[in-house]
Amino acid sequence: MxxxxxxxxxxxxxxxxxxxxxxxxxxxxxxxxxxxxxxxxxxxxxxxxxxxxxxxxxxxxxxxxxxxxxxxxxxxVQPGGDDLLDDLPSSSASPEREVSNQNELETISRALAQLPERTRRAFEMHRLGGFTLQQVAAELGVSTALVHQLVHDALRHCMDCLEPEDD
Known part of the structure; x- marks a missing residue:
């Protein structure tokens, strides 16, 4: 065949x-x-x-x-689309922006290290790990409302650490 x-x-x-x-x-x-x-x-x-x-x-x-x-x-579909794409600015960050981003990440890392263990874990699980508030609550053995408050507190602490200090 x-x-x-x-x-x-x-x-x-x-x-x-x-x-x-x-x-x-x-x-x-x-x-x-x-x-x-x-x-x-x-x-x-x-x-x-x-x-x-x-x-x-x-x-x-x-x-x-x-x-x-x-x-x-x-x-x-788009006539001249390649020319339009060539004219668009690069999506990669400038060296200055890369340094700024790196500095922000270091600041956030330090801020998270300052938090109590349970607050840091709740924040990392929910905001970085993609866990729902209910899943974090079950893992930590606390209420969903408390997890919500812990995540909020961690986020507020990180934001406060990122704000420039006024002298």
């Missing part, structure tokens, strides 16, 4: 390329489509009841070519 599939593919390969090329608009892309079609066609298990294998192979090529055309059209 595999030999029959290969022979069918080889017999129709040039015609399949001619069939796919106008759909995708490029002979090189048509080659890719036909190759992908062969992989899908040859991967069919032997029990598959394909009554017209040549027609089935052409259908695979057509569907893949249309998918590629749609995908390409979607990628080109």
């Amino acid at each position: 595999a030999d029959e599939k290969l022979q069918l593919y080889l017999t129709h390969r040039a015609a399949l390329l001619d069939y796919a090329a106008p759909i995708v608009g490029c002979r090189a892309r048509a080659e890719d489509v036909v190759q992908e079609a062969w992989l899908r066609f040859s991967g069919q298990d032997a029990q598959a009841d394909i009554r017209h294998p040549a027609s089935y192979l052409y259908r695979i090529v057509r569907n893949l070519a249309l998918d590629l055309t749609r995908r390409t059209a979607t990628e080109r």
Whole structure:
């Protein structure tokens, strides 16, 4: 059966390329489509009841070519989009901002270290670990209301430590 599939593919390969090329608009892309079609066609298990294998192979090529055309059209929705992207400012932070961010992280780390253990754990579990207030409460063996207050206190303490001191 595999030999029959290969022979069918080889017999129709040039015609399949001619069939796919106008759909995708490029002979090189048509080659890719036909190759992908062969992989899908040859991967069919032997029990598959394909009554017209040549027609089935052409259908695979057509569907893949249309998918590629749609995908390409979607990628080109914005004319001049590449030029617009080139003009956008970089999303990476400036060296000054990197240093400022690092300093803020160090300040927050020190602020968290100053907190009582239970307050720090509640804050870290909820704000950094993604645990719900109820999950933190269960873990710490306290009420949800108390966890809410602990997280609030920790957040307030961190904010106070970040505020510049007025002399």
